[in-house]
Amino acid sequence: MNSAVPAAPDAFEVRAHQFEDVEQQHHASWLGMWVFLATEVMFFGGMFAAYAFYRVGFPNAFAAASNRLDVTLGAINTAVLISSSFTMALAVHGGETGRNKAAIRYLLLTMLLGAVFLGVKFYEYHEKFVEHLVPGPAFRFEGPHAHPAEIFFSLYFAMTGLHALHMIIGIGLLTWMALKARRKRFSPIYYTPIELTGLYWHFVDLIWIFLFPLLYLVGRHL
Amino acid sequence: MNGAPQVHYLNVDYGIRSWLFTTDHKRIAWLYLLSVTLFFFFGGFFATLIRLELMTPQGDLVQAETYNKFFTMHGVTMVFFFLIPSIPAVLGNFLVPMMVGARDLAFPRLNLASWYIFILGGLFTLASAAAGGVDTGWTFYTPYSSIYSNSHVALTVVGVFVTGFSSILTGLNFVVTIHKMRAPGLTWFRLPLFIWAIYATSIIFILGTPVIAITLLLVGLERVFNLGFFDPARGGDPVLFQHLFWFYSHPAVYIMVLPAMGVESELVTAFARRRVFGYSFVAFSSLAIAVIGFLVWGHHMFVAGQSVHAGLIFSLLSFLVAIPSAIKVFNWTATLHRGSISYDAPMLYALGFIGLFTIGGLTGLFLASIGVDVHVHDTYFVIAHFHYIMVGGSVMAYLGGIHFWWPKMTGRTYPEPVARVAALIVFLGFNLTFFPQFVLGYLGMPRRYHAYPPEFQALNVMSSAGASILAVGYVLPLIYLIWSLRYGRVAGRNPWGARGLEWQTPSPPPTHNFDVTPRVVAEAYAYDKEPEETYEFGSPSRA
Numbered sequence: 001m002n003s004a005v006p007a008a009p010d011a012f013e014v015r016a017h018q019f020e021d022v023e024q025q026h027h028a029s030w031l032g033m034w035v036f037l038a039t040e041v042m043f044f045g046g047m048f049a050a051y052a053f054y055r056v057g058f059p060n061a062f063a064a065a066s067n068r069l070d071v072t073l074g075a076i077n078t079a080v081l082i083s084s085s086f087t088m089a090l091a092v093h094g095g096e097t098g099r100n101k102a103a104i105r106y107l108l109l110t111m112l113l114g115a116v117f118l119g120v121k122f123y124e125y126h127e128k129f130v131e132h133l134v135p136g137p138a139f140r141f142e143g144p145h146a147h148p149a150e151i152f153f154s155l156y157f158a159m160t161g162l163h164a165l166h167m168i169i170g171i172g173l174l175t176w177m178a179l180k181a182r183r184k185r186f187s188p189i190y191y192t193p194i195e196l197t198g199l200y201w202h203f204v205d206l207i208w209i210f211l212f213p214l215l216y217l218v219g220r221h222l
Numbered sequence: 223m224n225g226a227p228q229v230h231y232l233n234v235d236y237g238i239r240s241w242l243f244t245t246d247h248k249r250i251a252w253l254y255l256l257s258v259t260l261f262f263f264f265g266g267f268f269a270t271l272i273r274l275e276l277m278t279p280q281g282d283l284v285q286a287e288t289y290n291k292f293f294t295m296h297g298v299t300m301v302f303f304f305l306i307p308s309i310p311a312v313l314g315n316f317l318v319p320m321m322v323g324a325r326d327l328a329f330p331r332l333n334l335a336s337w338y339i340f341i342l343g344g345l346f347t348l349a350s351a352a353a354g355g356v357d358t359g360w361t362f363y364t365p366y367s368s369i370y371s372n373s374h375v376a377l378t379v380v381g382v383f384v385t386g387f388s389s390i391l392t393g394l395n396f397v398v399t400i401h402k403m404r405a406p407g408l409t410w411f412r413l414p415l416f417i418w419a420i421y422a423t424s425i426i427f428i429l430g431t432p433v434i435a436i437t438l439l440l441v442g443l444e445r446v447f448n449l450g451f452f453d454p455a456r457g458g459d460p461v462l463f464q465h466l467f468w469f470y471s472h473p474a475v476y477i478m479v480l481p482a483m484g485v486e487s488e489l490v491t492a493f494a495r496r497r498v499f500g501y502s503f504v505a506f507s508s509l510a511i512a513v514i515g516f517l518v519w520g521h522h523m524f525v526a527g528q529s530v531h532a533g534l535i536f537s538l539l540s541f542l543v544a545i546p547s548a549i550k551v552f553n554w555t556a557t558l559h560r561g562s563i564s565y566d567a568p569m570l571y572a573l574g575f576i577g578l579f580t581i582g583g584l585t586g587l588f589l590a591s592i593g594v595d596v597h598v599h600d601t602y603f604v605i606a607h608f609h610y611i612m613v614g615g616s617v618m619a620y621l622g623g624i625h626f627w628w629p630k631m632t633g634r635t636y637p638e639p640v641a642r643v644a645a646l647i648v649f650l651g652f653n654l655t656f657f658p659q660f661v662l663g664y665l666g667m668p669r670r671y672h673a674y675p676p677e678f679q680a681l682n683v684m685s686s687a688g689a690s691i692l693a694v695g696y697v698l699p700l701i702y703l704i705w706s707l708r709y710g711r712v713a714g715r716n717p718w719g720a721r722g723l724e725w726q727t728p729s730p731p732p733t734h735n736f737d738v739t740p741r742v743v744a745e746a747y748a749y750d751k752e753p754e755e756t757y758e759f760g761s762p763s764r765a
């Protein structure tokens with residue numbers, strides 16, 4: 001393939017200098033994102049390992065502590081995130097087909113859903129604070145399981161907090177993509193950034209799909 | 223052909239901004255070279271203090287608490303801020319794009335960001351040193367680190383956490399570059415073995431580093447928010463920390479030594495002027511080390527209450543992981559056989575590497591045997607073992623590599639006679655420093671104490687004397703390499719007559735490495751052929 005670089009509407013350079021052609025650049029970016037997600041899997045994996053270890057050690061305490069989480073809010077948030085994955089996919093489709101207006105619309109919708117998720121999460125955190133379920137000196141948990149329950153809530157805050165941090169970064173990326181779309185950057189020959197942002201967003205949703213049953217539903221089947 | 227090109231990556235622009243905002247992988251390699259050199263001497267400063275204290279059996283130079291901070295700062299600095307970034311971030315950055323025939327890494331801006339992240343992490347660690355240091359040991363074992371230590375654990379842990387992302391992003395960049403940006407005709411089995419080694423290292427960066435990151439994050443959270451993840455008084459399990467820590471930190475040993483092995487393959491072939499013996503075995507052994515290396519972490523925990531069965535399996539796997547390393551050593555030796563060997567400074571380092579790495583590796587097998595480990599666990603035997611790998615192996619290869627590629631990086635050659643003397647001083651000083659420690663450990667001297675019984679003094683004095691010789695061996699290259707920047711002979715394109723792709727472009731290389739994208743038509747290390755029979759610089763673009 002000869003490196004005749006196709007120009008986008010306002011003729012910005014699609015191909016970075018280190019690549020031979022746009023196709024190579026696209027493949028490299030894709031691989032880069034997947035490798036990054038592999039790192040992320042191991043990053044969350046360390047916490048999932050700690051969770052598994054303590055849950056095996058303290059099954060009853062984890063069930064009891066899990067029952068103090070608000071499963072309704074958790075379920076609502078799960079639905080919100082799954083919907084946001086849907087709108088994200090529509091935004092990516094808009095970008096790929098060069099329909100920048102549609103892309104902006106769905107990006108904003110995705111950001112809105114992400115914000116709803118974070119709002120609900122924040123409300124839940126607040127509830128836990130009021131109920132003295134935030135680990136530390138103020139932690140109160142009736143019954144024989146106080147210590148392991150505190151570990152459960154430590155894990156709960158660490159895992160959902162890390163997930164929320166990823167959501168916030170995701171919303172930042174979505175904002176960036178929306179700005180690109182406003183400048184009509186996306187076209188059938190240039191859409192890698194929005195596609196990779198979509199991949200990241202789906203990944204963050206997927207983490208929640210694991211977190212929700214592990215944290216909220218442990219106690220329900222007992 | 224022999225003169226430096228008119229415009230190359232060094233003189234294309236001057237001024238501090240052109241360096242701090244560069245996206246050229248070769249300039250970023252220099253940024254790393256300067257920073258890891260500073261960290262090396264910073265870590266070395268603490269080593270000097272340690273050896274000074276251990277000259278006498280009494281704890282007379284400093285108090286025990288201060289001594290704890292010395293060995294912690296030494297370990298943290300050397301492991302996370304020198305050894306891990308040294309070969310990958312300096313030589314890897316400089317060489318990977320050139321060896322695969324690319325203009326740059328796949329993500330040049332990310333590469334620059336990695337350096338800034340590294341520096342940010344380094345600043346946290348330096349800040350913790352300035353504020354009074356850490357005393358947990360580089361292993362940050364809980365619950366001491368998370369609850370009881372009164373030193374600046376959180377600051378240091380944040381530093382190591384941040385630096386980890388620099389490693390991850392560098393590894394990501396290498397993997398993508400090696401997969402997607404190889405020159406036409408450069409198939410996987412024509413790649414230099416340095417690239418295979420860097421690839422295997424990058425896999426560990428990508429899959430291992432996030433685990434230490436999350437582990438240190440948990441320690442930090444536990445410390446700052448008073449949680450109980452690893453506090454046995456509150457149901458937490460300190461041994462879980464050890465599992466998570468060593469899940470990364472054993473593979474991290476291979477992060478430190480695999481790139482050194484890659485350098486070794488380049489040096490041995492170039493100075494024996496032979497194709498490497500058993501190319502695919504050397505290549506795949508790098509991947510085998512990366513994979514098996516993830517399954518042996520329990521050998522650090524034989525006396526930490528691990529079950530006997532787990533201990534047995536980890537012991538067996540630790541023996542297994544020695545096999546690919548042994549394959550490499552045998553193949554390098556077989557490459558030397560009947561080679562026409564020249565003993566230039568890089569080759570002296572390379573030969574030193576083979577000997578010292580072999581001693582380090584074999585004593586590793588002593589430690590992988592549960593019975594022996596119980597006897598020598600946490601003694602100077604362990605210290606000697608891993609310094610033979612890390613210093614005798616990695617640092618030797620790093621210095622060998624710096625000397626070997628110095629003409630390419632700077633366009634000048636270093637003064638050969640003094641470099642050979644320095645290499646010999648390093649070798650002698652190293653052995654005098656660390657061999658006595660094997661004996662000390664076997665006799666039962668525990669690590670991490672500032673005082674010891676008087677009968678250990680003779681060996682400790684030998685070790686400290688060796689350390690001062692070693693210091694001379696490290697300062698000498700610093701002096702003559704800087705000297706050579708100005709006064710060294712102009713090197714020309716390929717002063718070693720090597721066959722690597724990086725030697726087929728001018729020294730120093732132009733910003734985009736190659737004026738014409740090369741085409742590779744033969745295997746690596748074709749010392750029986752002319753370079754022109756391996757590489758073609760014909761058509762101006764990829765077909």
Ligand SMILES: [Cu+2]
Binds near residue numbers: 471472475518519522
């Ligand atoms: Cu190990």
